[in-house]
Amino acid sequence: MSVDSTLLERSACEVVDMLRQEAVSPHDLLDTLAEQVARVEPHVNALPTLCWERAHEHAQALLRKPVAERGVLCGLPVPIKDLSAVAGVRTTYGSRVYENFVPTETDVTPAQLEANGAIIYAKSNSPEFGAGGHTFNDVLGLTRNPWNLSRSAGGSSGGAAAALASGTAWVAHGSDLAGSLRTPAAFCGVVGLRPTPGRVASGPARDPFDTLGVQGPMARNVADTALLLDAMCGIDSRTPLSMARPVTPFLDHALRPHKPARVAYSAGLGIAEPEAEIGAICAATMDRLVAEGIGVEQPRIDLSSGARAFHVLRGVAYATNHAEVLAQHRELLNPNVIGNIEYGLSLDGPSIADARRTRGALFHEMSALLDEYDVVICPASIVPAFPADQIYVTSAAGRDFDTYIDWLSITYGLTLLGVPVIAIPCGMTRDGLPVGIQIVGRPRGEAALFSVAASIEAIIGTWATHERQLDSLACAKT
Numbered sequence: 171m172s173v174d175s176t177l178l179e180r181s182a183c184e185v186v187d188m189l190r191q192e193a194v195s196p197h198d199l200l201d202t203l204a205e206q207v208a209r210v211e212p213h214v215n216a217l218p219t220l221c222w223e224r225a226h227e228h229a230q231a232l233l234r235k236p237v238a239e240r241g242v243l244c245g246l247p248v249p250i251k252d253l254s255a256v257a258g259v260r261t262t263y264g265s266r267v268y269e270n271f272v273p274t275e276t277d278v279t280p281a282q283l284e285a286n287g288a289i290i291y292a293k294s295n296s297p298e299f300g301a302g303g304h305t306f307n308d309v310l311g312l313t314r315n316p317w318n319l320s321r322s323a324g325g326s327s328g329g330a331a332a333a334l335a336s337g338t339a340w341v342a343h344g345s346d347l348a349g350s351l352r353t354p355a356a357f358c359g360v361v362g363l364r365p366t367p368g369r370v371a372s373g374p375a376r377d378p379f380d381t382l383g384v385q386g387p388m389a390r391n392v393a394d395t396a397l398l399l400d401a402m403c404g405i406d407s408r409t410p411l412s413m414a415r416p417v418t419p420f421l422d423h424a425l426r427p428h429k430p431a432r433v434a435y436s437a438g439l440g441i442a443e444p445e446a447e448i449g450a451i452c453a454a455t456m457d458r459l460v461a462e463g464i465g466v467e468q469p470r471i472d473l474s475s476g477a478r479a480f481h482v483l484r485g486v487a488y489a490t491n492h493a494e495v496l497a498q499h500r501e502l503l504n505p506n507v508i509g510n511i512e513y514g515l516s517l518d519g520p521s522i523a524d525a526r527r528t529r530g531a532l533f534h535e536m537s538a539l540l541d542e543y544d545v546v547i548c549p550a551s552i553v554p555a556f557p558a559d560q561i562y563v564t565s566a567a568g569r570d571f572d573t574y575i576d577w578l579s580i581t582y583g584l585t586l587l588g589v590p591v592i593a594i595p596c597g598m599t600r601d602g603l604p605v606g607i608q609i610v611g612r613p614r615g616e617a618a619l620f621s622v623a624a625s626i627e628a629i630i631g632t633w634a635t636h637e638r639q640l641d642s643l644a645c646a647k648t
Contacts, residue, residue: 196229196245241287264307294329324354349581356550359604368411430544440472489514550606
């Protein structure tokens, strides 16, 4: 065993450079992670399923290739969200229906990652079928926030975010429908990117033309997030909307920060209202951008009509994907999942048509706005990480919510638009909990978005440094 805990303090880009130089091997990285996992996982539960033997076998196979043929990640370990199948590894989807399921084939996105040099060593926790902004389920339990173990890590990629924040991953795979990459990024002080639909090939899926749910990268900083996106990209015949890998890697853009000239800021996008402390921290972030010569304006943005549209289209997706499971295993599903599927099955044609028209109109409005501004910025969550014993946020800023996803409207409103959105940390609450902003890019504009996000990150800093993660975890344990 070769363990070097100082590797955990390095960025993913630095570690990949070391792999290319053969200064470390994938086995060294796996051994180092194994020790960290043993130390923190009993408290956090971010990576409940581990596959070390498989990981070392894949690492050994990769090392038989010349360095130049080891892919974008060159042997970097990557955990996969438990909503994606990995051959030979228990994959539960957070559901008792699949509690003992071990797939024989790997899904498109993790297969693409392995083809680009990723070493899969764990599955990260998720709520059942990704339903909700809090990561818990009846199979693998509750994931806790490393900054404060009494708080939620967010969801549904909460396991991925918590792994990053507790030092058990350099980068992590996730997915996003209502904000599942962005909310946990905000809660855990890391970076999450919701890419353009089709940017990352996914599936196989019952509805391969779906554009609400996407696969995407998470990491501790913007450049590492771009690195992982590069490893995820590529056309796959099973994903009809998939895009070709760009000629210039996204990492190159992230390493060339570009300060935006004009930024549009909205505290709630007309669809949500953040709690006062969140609003104040995000407003102070905008003041810092202004102090650096960036023009920040507050044009009217109103995505309020998207709330109904999103619920309808999300309901259709749940009915499409899970109606058969409901019919066969109703007694094993949690009530929220049952409600989602039944709602989707109850929808009529006019309701769906109206939702699609609303989505189109909102896209055109945002596209026109992004012709005037480099990016749009708003909070990544309207609340900080909430108590882990809550199922969801029931109220915020004086507003009571009707459903368990209404508090996510500031993220799902942007989901409807099909544009790339990156969430980065921007500050801390008085209680020491991370706060994040979303940065919205132009359609298919990940390259420019990474450049802008990197410039903003350079101004406001990062919050997920290794020592602070471990200090927080140590305090939380006491």
